[in-house]
Amino acid sequence: MIQPHILAVEDDLEISKLIVKTLSEENYMVDAVYDGKTACEALRNRVYHLVILDLMLPDMDGWEVLQWIREHMNIPVLILTARDSESDTILGLNLGADDYLTKPYHVGEFIARVNAQLRRYLKLNEQPLEDPPILVHGDLTLNCHTCEITVRNQTIPLTAKEFAILELLMRSPKRIYSKSQIFDAVWPDDYTSDDNTVMVHIRRLRGKIEENPSQPVYIQTIWGIGYRMGKLESETAAW
Template sequence: MEKETVLIIDDEKEIRDLLEIYLKNEGYHVIKASDGLEALEILQNHTVHLIILDVMMPRMDGIEACMKIRQEQNMPIIMLSAKAQDMDKIMGLTSGADDYMTKPFNPLELIARVKSQLRRYMKLNARIPQKENELEIDDLVINVATHEVTVGGKDVKLTPTEFSILELLARNRGIVFSVERIYERVWNDPFYNSENTVVVHIRKIREKIEENPRKPRFIKTVWGVGYKIET
């Protein structure tokens, strides 16, 4: 029995075919695209639960494709790139990706990340008893059943990873979470040189839910320690 559907977007046929083999061995249904434009067409006609997205592609690169996908959809996106500099990772995460891996990569590590992202995504979209549906902090409302967030009654679109970070802090109001602890709780991976990953996601959340991200009402920075949402 096949599991969720994974869309692989990469202009290198060898990589598409290699990842397809590993993903199908895990029971996933696989769809492949060679660039961003082809991927956008596929997304109009297929239900996709996770995307593996290369950065450097013809016609439409991964950064532009990611931003366009995020205008409409919130499934996890794992970005692949030969560029390993911090600024390249930050650009990828800022465009809406949930995770970032540099080429060459270990296919088994990528599959582990796919499983981790899908577990969180499917859990967020599973039915939850009504009494546990909503977390409220002033005019910020987080519906953990429908994956919807509103501030002052206005809808806010968060990626699955952004939502998981916000939910973690909202469920544990008053508790300070270090960058390392956030990463290990949300990504379900050991923390290793991943501080920028968390910081970028926190910044993106603030830009979406805070009226003034430089003076946040909700996610507070505890300097030298981490982040919290106050009670």
């Protein structure tokens, strides 16, 4: 199995070196960057399974980086910062951070939190790291590494939730998912199922990928049950 790959975003060189050394000794691959813009560029071009993020960064601060990550991908983010107020912790978690650890920190606790986030992420994704990153369904091509979707050779921007819904459906194209199953998979931390939320996201997703959203080809409604990917002409006889 491929080693989990971690991106450390920290502008203090000594702390950055310590993070890299600590995690490398735990047999993780670690890349270090020192500002927010470089962090976003690295995330566009390489697959990571965890981001360790400082908040006080030059050019683009950690809050902005966190928001950018949540708009484009679902990887876990561990905030590691000297900002130790309760309001900062609450804000970080509300913006989508998966954990929040303040400096100075104990190395043992830091490693334990990193391990916990990686275990949870890999389990929730329910697929090994070596799974193929490219999913294709007719004219749809979904790149799970770059979080890009191409429709009829045109790249279409999706939100993180839209991407997660489409990935779920494309990984099991013959399976019918109920609204509650989609909600549980895409909103795992929200325990109050909301069918309307799923319907709104499906409608927006269809508006982006379907030539005629009122007559969808890719995401089809199975009345009274839920949704699944539309049948391909070459597969119709086998379904």
